[in-house]
Amino acid sequence: MAGEPRLATRAPDGQVLREWDRYSGDAARALKSELERQLGSEVDFSAQAKALYATDASNYRQVPIGVVYPCNRGEVVEAVRICREHDAPIVARGGGTSLAGQGCNVAVCIDFSRHLHRVIEIDPDARLARVEPGCILDRLRDAAAPHGLTFGPDPATHDHNTLGGMIGNDSCGVHSVKWGRTADNIERLTALTYDGLQLELGPTPRIPDEIGRRGDIYRALIALRDRYGELIEERFPKIPRLVSGFENLDALLPGRDFNVARAVTGTEGTCVILLEATVQLVPRPKCKAIALLSFDDVYAAADAVPALLAQQPDALEGFDGKLYDAVRATGAGHGGLKAFLEGRGFLIVETGGDSREEAEANVRRMVDKAKTGARMSIVSDAHEQRRIWEAREASLGATAFVRGQPEHWPGWEDSAVPPDRLGAYLRDLEKLFAAHGYTAALYGHFGDGVTHCRINFDFHSEAGLERYRQFMREAAKLVHGYGGSLSGEHGDGQSRAELLSVMYGDELVRAFREFKAIWDPKNRLNPGKAIEPFPIDSNLRLGLTYEPKRLETFFEYPDDHGSFAHATTRCVGVGKCRRRQVGDEVMCPSYLVTGEEKHCTRGRAHLLHEMTRGEVIADGWNSDAVEDALSLCLACKGCKADCPVGVDVATWKAEFRAHHYARRLRPRSAYSMGLIDRWARLAAYAPAAANVVAKTAPGKWAAGIHRNAQLPRFCSQTFRSWFRQRGGRGMGGERVVLWPDTFNDNFRPETLIAATQLLERSGFMVVIPSQPLCCGRPLYDWGFLEKAKQRFARIFEVLREDIDAGTPIVVLEPACASAFKDELLNLMPGLSKAKRLSAQVHYVADFVAGAVDRFPRFLAGGSALVQPHCHHHAVLGFDGEAALLERLGIAVERSPQGCCGMAGAFGMAKETFQVGRAIGERLLLPRVRALDDDTMIVADGFSCREQIELNGGRRTLHIVELLRERMQ
Secondary structure (H helix, E strand, O other): OOOOOOEEEEOOOOOEEEEEOOOOHHHHHHHHHHHHHHHHHHEEOOHHHHHHOOEOOOOEEOOOOEEEOOOOHHHHHHHHHHHHHOOOOEEEEOOOOOOOOOOOOOOEEEEOOOOOOOEEEEEOOOOEEEEOOOOEHHHHHHHHHHHOEEOOOEOOOOOOOEHHHHHHHOOOEOOHHHHOOHHHHEEEEEEEOOOOOEEEEOOOOOOOOOOOHHHHHHHHHHHHHHHHHHHHHHHOOOOOOOOOOOOOHHHHOOOOOOOHHHHHOOOOOOOOEEEEEEEEOEEOOOEEEEEEEEEOOHHHHHHOHHHHHOOOOOEEEEEEHHHHHHHHHHOOOHHHHOOOOOOOEEEEEEEEEOOHHHHHHHHHHHHHHHOOOOEEEEEOOHHHHHHHHHHHHOHHHHOOOOOOOOOOEOOOOOEEOOHHHHHHHHHHHHHHHHHHOOOEOOEEOHHHOEEEOOEOOOOOOHHHHHHHHHHHHHHHHHHHHOOOEOOOOOOOOOOOHHHHHHHHOHHHHHHHHHHHHHHOOOOOEOOOOOOOOOOOOOOEOOOOOOOOOOOOOOOOOHHHOOOHHHHHOOOOOOOHHHOOOOOOOOOOHHHHHHOOHHHOHHHHHHHHHHHHHOOOOOOHHHOHHHHHHHOOOOOOOHHHHHOOOOOOHHHHHHHHHHHHOOOOOOOHHHHHHHOHHHHHHHHOOOHHHHHHHHHOHHHHHHHOEOOOOOOOOOOOOOHHHHHHHHOOOOOOOEEEEEEOOHHHHHOOHHHHHHHHHHHHHOOEEEEOOOOOOOOOHHHHHOOOHHHHHHHHHHHHHHOHHHHHHOOOEEEOOHHHHHHHHHHHHHHOOOOHHHHHHHHHEEEHHHHHHHOHHHOOOEOOOOEEEEOOOHHHHHHHOOHHHHHHHHHOOOEEEEOOOOOOOOOHHHHOEOOOHHHHHHHHHHOHHHHHHHOOOOOEEEOOOHHHHHHHHHHHOOOOEOHHHHHHHHEO
């Protein structure tokens, strides 16, 4: 309880492994009961909830007491009241992207992001906005955009972080060189103290002199200002990115309006709980242009910063060659790197203008005046700029797991120095890395003197932890020597808080402690973070206490040392999977509909990670909590491409279900749809009868299909039958194997016929396998992995001669092509014939694009809405098809969201039909219905075509059908 000694577990040498505030199991049960009685279903103390919220984006892990999802302000107040009566600590949470451990604690976690996410009001005349704490930054920016306004601070997580979290951490972002930190953009805050007092905080021209708690707070604040004011003026670093300690106490000093709202900004949830915020808005540039500057190294880039800052750019970012290599290697946002000229150090300079031409002229003039000597390219196209910023935003995750390199972690990822000393600081920082045997890719907000990086810390051994502690102490002294800050954006949390005395001295740290005590005298709000912190090397997620179970698996995880447990550590909590707008990416369709943490990539990864630990999720492969979270995973593989660290939930889902259902029955749809290749071969004998049965209620029930689902119709003649009946054509030419996948063979043979005609017209000799084969794609969703391996064994046998001969195998269904490119190599990474087969498989659009000069000329023109299959995007890549569409002269509109929601059986099964339909109805299907009649719809995936045609009412074309139609 409050004031009692903390609990700890220690290593034999006395090393603190875990440390937390005492809270008994009996107390937690009583608390849970009361919360549920008052707040109902928005209270979750289950093992699943605890596993979901046990970590954030930091190195730390602390299992919460339970989780509350308040629906309104009144429920927040009630939850705090109940926690107070039960003396329970509280951690307030937004997007869960904290990098210093502020977002996890042994406390009741109040998640504001699920329900309290509104933009309450925009006042364009006053340039103000009122928001709830869980409001995502981009939601505010979208609401302000029609008024020509925006919110100035914009961290890389802008599309999924929350304003409450930004206020708690005093976040900044790319444009802080122009608009400052979050604290600089706060007008007023409505706050709640742990003891239940609601306060309106802001500038205070008249200090309240009243009896009671509110008056006591203000009197204590005045006394604290008077006691420490001179010291604050003297010792607070004079830099733009001071985000360590309680950095905004200077807002209480004379001449600064005694701005209490700004004073509590950046206190990391340790002083008050935010109920509402009024923030300032700034003008939004009509057009932007960026200059990309390339230098020989990052030090030269940093040395150029002062001259560029003198020209007052809107943004000034930098990174080194190692970061460039990491982003390119992971593929996360790598398209944005193409515009950079050769170099090993880079700067991005942005400014605005009333027109594209004016913005371009402005940025060119800035760079010319700065005389940096850099190689320069200028980008004024808005789409290309977005790709460049996406590459920059991918940096945090892309540097975590780089193939062939050790894992890299945060810890010293956020230091800041005066911008004019950045070059010298980076040189000394690199020397410090080398002295400790560390490596790091450097990047950050160079215009504000901020350096971000991940470092290959060893948290797994006692020697590694001692080296980590020693490095952190030396790094703190280094940055202090430069007049800088331990943190320039991410705050201190647990990562750096014990080092604050190095930077500020003991007396100012005492001032911070007294400031917290004014608001939270019992230390119940986020205890152990920022003030009286847990040791920096305790509570580590992957520290000495991490001893995962060694699990036997079907997949071999070659990129993760053959370990399923290691694979689950890939999620570093960045939270990109929680975006509400995905553009032309995919991740994460189920989260877009439910908004629940368990249905995003991060939530599922955290659950599986906790399963491998066996502590919170103790029942391993038998866990119903894990199955529940995976049940709405569409196996779209979007995370494999869109997640900066390549988390692959689709594979993990298949692995989990293979074990989970090893000794229990799966739902009926798993057998009807998972074994569709077998049922399709039977249906080919009497397709009309099969179609009649599939329409009936008993037929749907038997197959586990939702009563409102419309099943695709079996064709009257399969493609294989058509191919046999037409006889040999006697044509010579290069031999290609056309793969008659189960879906097109039995439901859409016209697509395979079009491919045959297209390939033969171009001089290829088209053959098909001598026997019906299936890649096994539908098997993975329900974990039929032994059967999937049997399917591949059969393919090796039947196609042995063509595999040995290196014959190209052309596949029309993206999901099937991805099975050869992905699952095959994960199931059998050491098998040479598996590697050969995978290499010989070509998706049809890529095959045509690679040999396009052999094909006849195509008629050009027209417009099309293009819906890439999720696997096409995530595994195969869409560049080949995009090139073909460009060659056809088609004006392309990409679908406004990545996933259609059908995903094979997902959009049909009774358990998932509603969610699949909701995904489609979110953006795609309304857009389909709104298209004019002249606009084609190009969709290659069988599932995509079914969703669009059955529920959107429009005909679709596979790319091969379009090419065949356009042949001259």
